Amino acid sequence: MLLAGIPIIAITGLVSYAAYEPRLPGNETTPERGWLGFYLFDWPTHPAWLYRVTQGVHVVLGLTLVAVLLAKLWSVIPKLFTWPPARSLAEAVERASLLLLVGGVVFEFVTGILNIQLFYVFPFSFYPAHLYGAWIFLAAFAVHVAFKLPKMIRSLRSRRLLDELRTGLDGTRPEPPDPDGLVPPAPEAPTMSRRGLLAFVGGASLITLGLSVGQTMDGPLRRTALLAPHGRAYGSGPNDFQVNKAAAAMSIDPADTGPGWRLELTGPRPTYLSRAQLLAMRLHTYALPIACVEGWSTEQTWTGVRLADLARLAGAAPGTVEVFVESLERGGAFGQASLSTGQVADPRSLLALRVNGADLSLDHGYPARIIVPNAPGVHNTKWVRKLSFHPAAA
């Protein structure tokens, strides 16, 4: 399970790194990454649900595998007490790599799980720690798999799954002694069969999954997310969907969002637009998901002005320009974001003014917010005050 699950979590994690379009100004959260934050492609806007799926999988699969990880750590406990700790130099070096393996995997799970609960007790910024910790872990994970894969296949072949599923507690016998000292020399009488343990760990995973996966869904299934930080029900109105960063917390001054609000466009033809002027432009409506790095997501129907139309208004040609978006918010880490040429040019990329047929609520970014297909949630900037269109760096 871990062998299949960890690469999926690692890949979806690195995909999320690419989804932030870190090359663009203001988007890099790990500026000292060196070679570790590489990416192979520009982040696409098609399909619109891609980030919703990859990041939902990253977080929910991680939660699901906590039980499996704990079972794994429990099963190798006897190794902790082997004496002497190493019989050869090779073993000593390998055990040192296990420190990176165990430290790395628990570090990644703990920081990820605390972060989605907004429990920022760690004395470092989440993004660099989670990224670099992942690479330390993956280095140790790769060699661990390379060394242990033949042994794992041998162990799995030594028992037939069907036979084990037919063996109850009365027929459960301890494992024969092994050369690695993983098997206890004098085990107590078993209290749980092997099939029982499988069901136990599998059931624990399913419960964690079942109580959190609803945060990635819409409709009645969302209510099943009893234990997930962002699977909450707000009500049944057009603006009653998950809020992330409430207006009050971002020090949004209601005076700034009132009739005096103007959207500033910069480019070859700088201009200012009121909300009424924006509403008088050609409006478009798309159902697009908003998907957060914390794993939750929801699809809503947004109405607004195309970013491409705003680019033209500012005298810039969509397809050749990026945009730097600035918010009224103060103090947040994501009060600004850059969108790529592809994101600006996509006809579904909107400066949204309305959602589900009603004006945006203040918590959802009134007077205007960005919504871009397949962009991470934090790049759908709320309370937009300024769009700076500039030619893409070559």
Added chain:
Amino acid sequence: MATLSRIHSMRRRMATRYGADPLHLLALIACFALAGYAASRVVAAGIWAGFLVWFVGAAIIHDLLLYPLYTLADITARRRPWRRRRPPGPVPWPPWTNYLRVPTALSGLLLLIWFPLILGLAEGNYHRSTALDTSPYLGRWLLVTGVLFAGSALAYAVRLRRDKTSSGSRIHLRPPRAPRSFPKG
């Protein structure tokens, strides 16, 4: 040919001294090189001290904290220091350990994952983010815990009933369970 066999014997000599194939060492050197480079990025980010403390803590938290805690709890529960001696009935009680162990562990796992939410430890951040508070989570966790224990109790009752009805016909066919290695004496 002579050089080939020299390389071959060198490789064997090294394998004996090192304790494994040289490829083993190469793979580990590559591992430490990548991990070391990642660590250098941690230093460049200026967060190495906190990172190191949390990393080492993560490496030992299961083995030196969680494992002793849940093992001790498990052993204590199985020895049942609160037990009252019952007169031996005609039917032995079916083993009950797992009917207590499984719901406790599942509820504990959910608490382990979601304790900041359940205990409201990040209330300020949570309210700033969602405009809601964390008050429902304690109740939800207790609800799930209650359902788990109720389900387990129900499963045990079914098991008890099944054992009782089947023991009426084949009480002598069931071999007595081997005595546990505890409690001693």
